[in-house]
Amino acid sequence: MELRTRPLSDNLGTEVLEIDLSTSNDKEFEAIRGAWQKDPVLLFRRQSLTEREFVAFSKRFGALDLDTIKDINTDDPASDDRDPELFFVSNLHFADGSKVGGLSNDEIVWHTDLIYRENPASGSIFYGVEMPEGMAETSYCNLSHAYNTLPNNLRRAVDGKRARCKYGTESPLCSFMRQNVEKNFRRESGSDAETAAIDARTPEVVHDMVLENRATGERSLYLSPNHTVAIENMNEEDGRNLFDALMEHALRPENIYAHTWRNGDVVMWDNTRLLHRRGAFKGRIPRLAKRTTVYMDPEFFAVPNFDRSAVA
Secondary structure, eight states, rough: OOOOEEEESSSEEEEEEETTTOOOOOOHHHHHHHHHHHHHHHEOOSOOOOOOHHHHHTTTOBOSSSOHHHOOOOGGGGGGGSSOOOOOEESSSSSSSSSSEOOOOEEEEEEEETTTTSSSOOEEEEEEEEETTTOEEEEEEEHHHHTTTTTTTHHHHTTOOOOOTTTTOSSSSSHHHHHHHHGGGOOSSSSSHHHHHHHSSSSOOOSEOOOOOTTTTOOEEOTTTTTTTETTOOOHHHHHHHHHHHHHTSSGGGGGEEOOOOOTTTEETTSSSEEEEEEEOTTOOOOEEEEEEEEETTSSOOOTOGGGGGGG
């Protein structure tokens, strides 16, 4: 079937119209998956989903991750009472002072979700339940369009390169992030011991800096400015110069879509083709969203470190 859609910007983002995700049928789902394969960001307005419906829809794309909550917010007693496949993003607190969810109110800088894992769940589906009007925009940077428009010298320099990545590293390769350590995204940890435990559980990994979707031939940069430690077979200075040049090119305005949230928005994004960031917002304005994180189907999407020979 053919979906009714409209573009959100010239080079990134598609709004899908007249679809109710709580009741979508098989033909609608296949069309949605095809639209997501073509565009890294899909938007569905005015959705009303129970948690069961939200999880069921998400699972149609692949298995759901269970460890995002542990990575981002280790001090979340309420998570024991919830579906383990749901992560709450919120600045709210319960009556006893415990957090409803993680990530609070602060700015979250440009990053790629879960790149610090060897086999990351790369699909994010985000359901805005109570979203502050006119603030806390989420911005997305299209790394596929950035790759396609690279100057030839930069494309030759990055093709075939592999980057070493670490969760919450204090020494990112990107010069901008090194100069703004106070804004560097780390999980909300409560103690040095807790931080050390999470660091031990998330050892350094290596990823290709250019990914290809074998189903479509689309290629994209795959990097995260606050998780990259080094580029293999390059010294620190040369690696930083290459990384900074890639970031300067990627973060041009024509590659970016800034999403202004409304209650009931569902936004799906593919982390193998994007960077994203969130602006800060005032602490007394309530915000609540629910998120699932999907291990994407390699038959339709690029999957980091996927071993195709194992399924050949």
